Amino acid sequence: xxxxxxxxxxxxxxxxxxxxxxxxxxxxxxxxxxxxxxxxxxxxxxxxxxxxxxxxxxxxxxxxxxxxxxxxxxxxxxxxxxxxxxxxxxxxxxxxxxxxxxxxxxxxxxxxxxxxxxxxxxxxxxxxxxxxxxxxxxxxxxxxxxxxxxxxxxxxxxxxxxxxxxxxxxxxxxxxxxxxxxxxxxxxxxxxxxxxxxxxxxxxxxxxxxx
Numbered sequence: 001x002x003x004x005x006x007x008x009x010x011x012x013x014x015x016x017x018x019x020x021x022x023x024x025x026x027x028x029x030x031x032x033x034x035x036x037x038x039x040x041x042x043x044x045x046x047x048x049x050x051x052x053x054x055x056x057x058x059x060x061x062x063x064x065x066x067x068x069x070x071x072x073x074x075x076x077x078x079x080x081x082x083x084x085x086x087x088x089x090x091x092x093x094x095x096x097x098x099x100x101x102x103x104x105x106x107x108x109x110x111x112x113x114x115x116x117x118x119x120x121x122x123x124x125x126x127x128x129x130x131x132x133x134x135x136x137x138x139x140x141x142x143x144x145x146x147x148x149x150x151x152x153x154x155x156x157x158x159x160x161x162x163x164x165x166x167x168x169x170x171x172x173x174x175x176x177x178x179x180x181x182x183x184x185x186x187x188x189x190x191x192x193x194x195x196x197x198x199x200x201x202x203x204x205x206x207x208x209x210x211x
Contacts, residue, residue, distance in 0.1 A: 001026070032057045035088070035095050035118050045074060047131050050123040059119040063111045067138035070108040071101065071119070074131035079104045084125035088118040091202055099166060105132065109165045110145045144168050147199035162189075184211035 001007060011022070030051060032039040038058035048057045061069065073083055083105025088095040095118060101107040105126065111117055121130075142164070144151035150168035160167050173179055183191045194206040 029055060032059065034058060035090070035120070038118055041119060041134050043134055043136055045131055045133050047129070048121050048126070049129050050121075050126065051128075053123045053128055056123050057121045059121075060116050061111070061119065061134065061136075062116045063113055063136060063138075065138045066113045066141055067111060067136055068108055069111050069117070070135045070137070071106060072133045072135070073105040074133055075105075075127075081127055082125060083127075083130065085119055085121045088120060089115060090118065091200075094202065096202065105130070107165075110139075110141055111136075112141070112146060112148075147196070181207075182211070 029037070030049075031037050033055040035058045038060045041059035041061045046059065050057060063069070071085065073079055075081065075083070082103060083101065084103065085101045085105060085107075086097050087099040087107075087109060088097050090096075099107065099109045105121075121132075141149055143149055144167045145165065147168050150170040153169040153171040155174075158169065160169070171179070181193055181195070183189075183193075190209065192206070192208045194203045196203050
């Protein structure tokens with residue numbers, strides 16, 4: 001429920017035939033329920049509760065230096081449940097997803113220094129309570145690992161790999177017209193592509209599997 005937003009409540013007449021009492025109780029959302037109230041993640045073990053699957057849980061992590069953030073699921077091995085999180089950055093008033101975990105709630109991504117990253121654990125895609133470990137290892141960015149140091153794409157065939165996370169490319173058309181970026185008929189991988197004008201703007205186009 002949102003403050004000031006009307007709720008219309010109907011007690012259905014299909015069941016009860018006599019009058020009865022009922023109540024409304026308000027309680028504030030717990031910390032971390034929204035990106036604005038995100039909890040600061042710490043290096044080491046973090047514990048997440050979705051309050052009976054009622055809320056997502058948001059965390060922030062801001063590295064002082066560039067490096068690789070690894071999130072590891074602390075569930076008992078082998079992991080049989082489904083776990084999932086997304087990583088976001090804030091652009092203006094929007095939160096833009098830049099990465100996601102595998103199906104076991106694990107992943108490693110390069111983080112740029114001084115940028116606040118938002119980690120969202122989804123209430124419907126995880127057990128109600130779970131623990132995870134955040135490890136951060138300082139290192140230099142590899143070519144293509146960040147928007148500011150992309151690999152160069154050429155017209156014709158190129159090769160990409162997401163084994164280490166997102167991979168950035170730059171391409172400058174040589175003529176006015178339509179630039180078509182496609183993996184159709186070229187791979188069986190589950191691909192997802194986005195196009196930006198520069199590193200400080202929102203995406204201008206994208207495609208998830210459509211051919």
